Every structure is written in structure tokens, then in C-alpha cells.
Amino acid sequence: MSQRIPVGLIDDIPDGSNTFVEVNGKDVAVFRVGDQFYAIDDMCPHAGASLSGGHLEDGVVTCPWHYWRFRLTDGAWADNPRVKIGCYPVHVVGDKIELEVPDKT
Numbered sequence: 378m379s380q381r382i383p384v385g386l387i388d389d390i391p392d393g394s395n396t397f398v399e400v401n402g403k404d405v406a407v408f409r410v411g412d413q414f415y416a417i418d419d420m421c422p423h424a425g426a427s428l429s430g431g432h433l434e435d436g437v438v439t440c441p442w443h444y445w446r447f448r449l450t451d452g453a454w455a456d457n458p459r460v461k462i463g464c465y466p467v468h469v470v471g472d473k474i475e476l477e478v479p480d481k482t
């Protein structure tokens with residue numbers, strides 16, 4: 378089962394920026410690239426930095442602490458895709474953004 382969490386309005390997240398929402402005690406970062414929205418776990422698995430504070434380029438966010446890079450499309454570590462963080466569907470309903478997450482993340 379999954380649930381949808383309201384993130385905000387489309388205009389709340391300018392192109393190239395992000396926000397984050399807390400889901401079941403865990404932060405999920407929601408990024409905007411053009412008209413597309415992507416959601417991945419906000420906490421970097423290396424040492425816990427917030428990926429929402431990272432640099433976004435070409436659909437990849439770079440961790441601000443030690444520069445591990447994660448793909449927004451699937452949450453994979455760009456340098457070793459066998460390592461993945463949580464990646465979640467994002468739905469746009471009218472002008473609203475909704476994050477789809479499992480009941481237990």
C-alpha cells in the first residue's frame with residue numbers, strides 16, 4: 378500500500394530548486410527539473426548530509442559534504458549504481474504536487 382503526501386504547489390518549487398517533506402520521521406527531498414518533479418531520500422547514506430542542500434545538474438544531485446552524486450530518476454549513486462537511496466513517484470494534480478510513498482518508508 379502507498380499513500381500520497383501533499384508537497385505544495387508547483388509554483389512553490391522554481392525550476393532547478395527543491396524542497397523537502399517529512400514522511401514517517403524521514404525527510405524526502407523533492408526536486409524540480411523543468412516541468413518534472415523527482416523525490417529521493419534527503420539524507421546522504423555516506424555520512425548524513427542533506428541532499429536538498431546539494432548541487433543539481435543534469436538530473437544528478439551532488440552531496441554538499443563529500444560530493445557523492447545521486448541520480449534523481451532512480452536514486453542510484455552515479456559512481457556505483459548498485460547503491461541506491463529511496464526514490465519515490467511524484468504526481469502533479471492540477472497545480473498541486475503529491476509525493477507517493479509506501480505506508481512505511
Ligand code: FES
Nearest residue numbers: 421423424440443
Ligand atoms: S555525506 Fe554525502 S558524500 Fe559524504
